[in-house]
Every structure is written in structure tokens, then in C-alpha cells.
Amino acid sequence: MCAKERVDEDLLEDDDENEDTQEGKFLTFQLNEEEYGIEIGYVTEIIGLQNINVVPDMPHYIRGVINLRGKVIPVMDVRLRFGAPERQYDERTCIIVINVKEQSIGLIVDRVSEVLDIPASEIEPTPELRKGRSNRFVKGLGKVGDEVKMLLEAEHMLFEEAAEAELTK
């Protein structure tokens, strides 16, 4: 009886997904012509662009807050976070709501692509080309066929002071 309850709890917590099946799954999205991926475990939902309320005294990459069904959630423009040039939002612009360390935050990306299986064997560490300019936001490079997806380190992206990492040329 109790065992059953436990399963139910798990189901609730993980949005009908079991821990096992989430491993190696990444939500991929486009940003400034590059493909990125983020572990599906972090992702709560994907919503279209909505009215963003500006908040004073924020770093420029925090665009403000949105009202997500009564919850106030900060949104970050990932382009600006990566130091890429600002770009007009369009109908394909999306907000990926992720939950890291119990905190929800929305990531504004150019467009969301798909959910991909990237086994650990296909992930390579990020080569360190330039000393001191390591790509702190990228924790690995996932190979999918001919393409390469940059897999993001969600925690660093949210919580590390931005020394304006240059991912893009």
C-alpha cells in the first residue's frame, strides 16, 4: 500500500517521467545560429513569449519578470547572458522555464528545436582553447550525427557572476 503511494509521489514530482528515462535527454534550442541543449530534468515547461514586466536594478540580461499562472518568475535573455548582440523578439521566440535549486527562471531563446537522446558516450568535454576564458556555461559538447550541440551547465548559467563569457565569435 505504502509502496504504491511512493510511486505516485514520484510520478507527481517528475511530471510523469521516471528518473531513468530522463537521463541523456536534452531539450535543444537555437541561439544566435548555434544549437544548445539543456538537460530535460531542469525543464518545467516551454511557453511563448509574453508580457515581460521590467524590474529595476537588474543586470541587463535579466529582462524582468513574467506572471506564470500567479507566480512571479524572472526571465533571462540568454543571448545577452552570453554577450551576444540583442535581437528583436519574434513569433518563434520562446521562454523555457527551468527549475534549478528550487528556483524557477525563464530563459528567452531564439527558438526551441526538439528533445534529443544524447548518450554519455557521445558527449565530449569542452576543449579549453583559451586559458582563463573557459566556457563556464557549457559543460560538454554533444554529438548528434554531424551536428554538435552545446550542452549547458544550468547552475553556472544562473548563478555565476557573468564575466561575459564569449561563446560566440
Place this chain on the structure above:
Amino acid sequence: MSSELDERREMVHDFVTESREMLDDIEPQILALEKHASQSGDIDDEILNTIFRLFHSLKGMASFLDLQTVMQVTHEAETLLDIFRKRQMPMEGEHVELLCRTSDFVRELLDVIEQRLSDNGYEDAAGKIIGEIQTKIHDGRNPDKGVEAPKETIVCETVNEIAQVASPESVVSEPVLEFADEFKLTITPEMIKRFTDEAMDTFEEAESTLLQMELRPNDKQLIEQVFRSFHSFKGNAGFFGYADFEKLSHKAENLLDSVRDGRSSASPAIISILLSVVDVLRIGVHGLEKGELVSIPNLPQLLRSMEEVEVGPVEIVDAESKIFPDITSKELEKPIERPVQQKNNEGSDKADKEDGQDAPAGGARSGGADKKSAAASQMALRVDVEKLDQLLDLVGEMVISVSMVSNSPDLVGLNLDRFEKSIMHLTKITRDIQDVSMSMRMIPLSGVFRKMVRLVRDVAMKENKKVDLEIIGEETEVDKTIIEQISDPLVHLIRNAVDHGVESPAARVAAGKPETGRVTLEAKHSAGEVWILIKDDGNGINRDKLIKKAIERGITNEDAYGWKDEDVYKLVFEPGLSTAAQVSSISGRGVGMDVVKRNIEKLRGRIDIRSTPGAGTIFILRIPLTLAIIDGMIVQVGDIKYAIPITSINESLRPAENQITVTPEGLELLNVRHQLLPVIRLHEIYKVKHARTKLTEGILIVVEHDLKKYCLFVDEMVGQHQIVIKGLPEYFGRIRGVSGFAILGDGEISTILDIAGLVGSMEGLLADVRH
């Protein structure tokens, strides 16, 4: 297997929660016991028994969960208490100390148990404290040390009585104690509730039967029926130890008995007096329901008039012997709070009189201690706090949704009479739900207040001072968040009151005050706010010394000498002054005072300080009752909507050119009725876009903080709204001048300005412009 573990976890969790509450109760009781003992030289049995019961319940619950260490420790505590109860040893400070430490130790154990579900591994630590208690017990049992105290106290007697009834052969003191233990269980609020419910039914029945009796005075069945009603009530009352109820219903039984036997007739006089007995009992039981004391003020008169009505002698002994077996057999089945105070049978008149005098005195004595248990006698349900928070969140969202529907732009221009009506209804219900769900989070302050009893004692001991703590209005209910935030400030303020406020006994005597200082902790509601007052009758704040200290620390300058008292006293909250506190006898009140200020501000509250030199200091914490929903004025600056709590706004105006003065430093001042108020341009502080630059084109909102006024310059006012406060997302950390967000009726989010914070961040700019 895991389900068993889960089950145990749940049980242990309940145990820990309950036990903590009990310990919270035990502590003040121990101190009350000590106080009483030091004042009257004897131990208050009532309080002693309360402590005994609490420890005993703890032991009982622990044994159920097989927590051996807890059992052993609580058992020893019980044994020690029993020695005091039997007056085998006078109670001294060290015993109180030991009992306090025992309670602390059990608390520690609870923490361990909560995590590991067992108390294994703490036997050594427990052994130590048990050893200490046992030494004391040994001292107590050794007659050559302690004074041979009179053993024949009431409690002893009754304990023995019960024990005798239960097992006639066990009369020796040791086994008697063991035996008595099993009966000495607490009466739970549920039991009292059941008793009062039952009693009310019984009264109703008795009343209607009595009225029928008036019509058919010779109907034996009716008499029997009333007799049964009184008898069953008497049994229950006796079982709970409500002596007055018992006595009165017993008397009524006697009266009925004489009617039954034909010694008197069911005259209207008898019936009306029986009816009035029912009334009196009903009032008494009703009082019990509300947590009042069980005593019938005019019992002796009532009993006397009953006797007058009654004709012929009464065979009390007979009646008693009939009833006795019934009660005692029930006693064996159910737990009892107080052993039945069955007096000896000879001369009921005398006994009655004695009790008539005793009862009120006993009642007054136990009043304070009983208050809480009585307050708890309402039926209550334990609910996870998280669920309450969730509920409140949802209600908040509902409030927003309702206003989103009613203000929907789709409805503009439509004529919707019925819809409007429905929406109004919906709005009303929503508001009601909101009120109810908010009230569910209200908790009495008693828990927090009681902790202060111990604190005052400890600090006073350390400082060699004599201080009484008076607690008023502990039943005042406040939001759970307030309870969480208020504890630390109270600790600081109370500690300061004892440490710096109250003078040493010698100094007090020299100043013509009583040797024992008095600290008062009071809570009350006042116009949408909760006021918590911390009052001492010490030396007051020395204004000049305080200013001198502040100047020394560079907090202020000589101007301060010209400030109003309120402003000067506010200096005590300056963190720089905190270390200065100990140096002199000024009630320097620095220790942790900024913590006090910060916590109270977090609750959007204010602190008023009043002090009279030589007579004492009062700190008044004024905290708004509701925290989640406030009235706010929405203003717009560029793209951003800000909400300003209505409570901080004095007025708003569009200034005329001649009202504005600009200092050479560029500070703008607004002349409002001859007061020059500094202007704060929100767009400049936050460096955001703005629509208007000229002051005369926008709106100035006059806000007040710490008795100082400022003007906020905004583009325009949007309107006044009820806003649901959402805290800042953790991700943002702190934003200066912002206390949170509010979701508006149209779903947009506005930033709630925190005037205190905003002004604080401006302070440098405005330092030279004091009003």
C-alpha cells in the same frame, strides 16, 4: 518493510511535535513552581501535578515508541517530583535547575529522535542526568537530611485512596506511586469537549423532565429519570474532578431521593430549585467550554436553600454508598486528571462550607496555568503549514483571477446585468474565503511569550537582579509569519530590558523603587495592527549619553541634541552603537537591536520607543495584521508600474512651479504647507526610462518613513488596488527599495516599493536635509 518504517516515521514525527509542545509547557510551569515556592515557602500542588502529568504523558508516549532513554529520564524526573509532592524534601534552586536541564536534555533527545527515529546511543548522556536526579532523590528519601514534611496532603490522600480501591493490598508508598501513575493521565481537550457536550444534553433532558414533573408531580418514572440525569452528570463531573459540579448534583440527587421516598413532595418549590440547579450547572459547564474555571460562586447559598426546601433528614451516607461503587469502577476504566475529591462522609454541611471557601481560592491560583489548556479545548485539527501556505497562495491567485475576469477588456461596452450580479457575488465569496484562509494561519502568541519566562529568569540570575515578568494578552492571535519573525526581536528586547533596563536591586532601593524589577510583555490588537509592548520599570534611556555615544561613533553630529525624543531613541537601532551598550549604565540597548529593527521591518511593522528617565522604557512593536494582501497605490514610471503601500502615503499632488526649490547641490525640495520635503525621482534612482522630467508635469507622492516625509516623483498614478504580495524570487536576492511584487488585476506585475529601504538607499543624499 518500508511501509513499516514510514509508519514509524510518521508516529515519531507526531511524537516529537507533541513532546516539544509539552516541553514548551513544562518550562514555564517549572519556573512558576519555583516562584510560588519562593514566595509562599511551599509548593503549589496544582502546578507540581501539571508538571508531573506532562512528564508522565511524555513517558507514556515514549514507551509506546519504545524510546528507552526518554522513558528513563522522564521517569526519574517524575520520581523527583513525587518527592516534592510528598514534601519529603523542600524544593530548592538546584532542583529547579536540574528539572530545567532535564527538560532541555529531553529536547535535545527529540532532535536526535526526529532524525534517527530512535534514541539509541544517548544512554551515557542520559545516565549522567539520571545519576544527578537520583542523587537528589536519594537525598530526599534520607530523612536525616530533609525536613520531615507532613505526609498527609490532599494529593497523597487521594492517591492512596485510589490505589486502595484498585488493589487493597498495596498500601506501601512505593507501589502506590507506581500504581497511581497509571491513572494520572492528562485529560485531553477532546475529553472535556465530550463531557460538556454530554452534560448539555443531560441538562436539556433533565429540564424537560422537571417541567413535566410540574404537571404530574406523582409520576415516579419522571423522578427516576431526573435522578438518572443528575446521577450520570455527577459521575462524569466527579470523574473529571469538578468538585463543585459534583457536590451540587449530589445535593440534587438527595433532594430527588427524598421525593422518591415520599419524604417530601414534588412541590413547585422543589422543582423550581432543581431547575435553577440545572441552570447553574449549565452556566458552569458552558464556562468550562470556554475555558473558564470550574467553580460555582454562590454554591453554599444554593446548597443551603436546597436543604431548606427539603423536608426531613437526609441519609447522606446511604446515598453516598450507593453511588461510590459506580464512580470507582469508572475510575478504573478511564484516565483521570485529578483524583476525585471525595470528602469524608460525616457532616456534609461542614464539608460543603469548607469547599465553598476553598474553590474560589484554588481557582484563582491555578488560573494562569490553566488558561492555555482551556483555550486548546476547542476542537482542533493539525494541518501541515505547507498546505496552509499553498491554500493562501491559491486564494491569492483566485482573487487576481476574479478581478481579471471582471475587468476583462472583452467585456467593455457590453451590457451585462446578470453577469455583473454574478461577479459581485463571486467577489464577495472570494473575499470571504480569503478572510477565512488568512485566519487559519493565526496562532496565539502564548508559545513565544512563554519562552520569555525562562529567559528573564536566566538573565536576571546572571546579572544578580530580581525581575518579575508579567505577561498580558498572550492569547492574542497573529499570523504565523509574525510568530516566526517576532521571536528573535523579543529575545533581544526582553534581554535588554532585564540587562540594561532594570537596575540592580541596590540601585533600585536607593531610587525608592521596589527591589524586584518588573518587565511587562503585552500583546493587543489595535486598529488593524498588532501591538507588542515590552515595558520595564528601570532607569529609562539616558538621552544625552545616547547622543554622546552616537556622536563618538560618528553616527550623527551635534544637531542630535536638538532632536525630538522619538528621533533620539531611534539611535539605539544603529548597529554602531551595539557594542557601546555594556559600557555604562545607560540602557544602551544596542545588542542586536538592528536585528530587531530589521525583523520588524520585514513584517512591515514599526517600532515606537517611549522612555521616562528614572521610570522605565516602553518598546512598542506595531505590526500590520495581514501580510499577504495590502492596499497599494499603483504608479507608473516609464514602463514600470510600482505599488506603494497606502499606509506609507500621506498625500499626492501635482506641484506648482513656485512650490519647488532647488539647492545648489541639485537637491529638489517641495514646499508643502511650509514643510520642505526632499524630492526623490524614482527614474533617477533606478535609471529607467521615464515619460516626464519636469516636476510640474508629473505627480509627487508624499510618503512618510520614520516620521520624515519625502516626495516620490512619478509619471502618473494608475489607481488604488488591493494587491497580493509575492515575495521577491530568490534568484533576485535583494533589490534596494523593493519589498516584493504584486500581481495586478490585468495580470501585470508591479514592483512594490519599500519606502524604508528606498529612503535608506537615499540617506547619503538627504543627510543634510532633516525636516
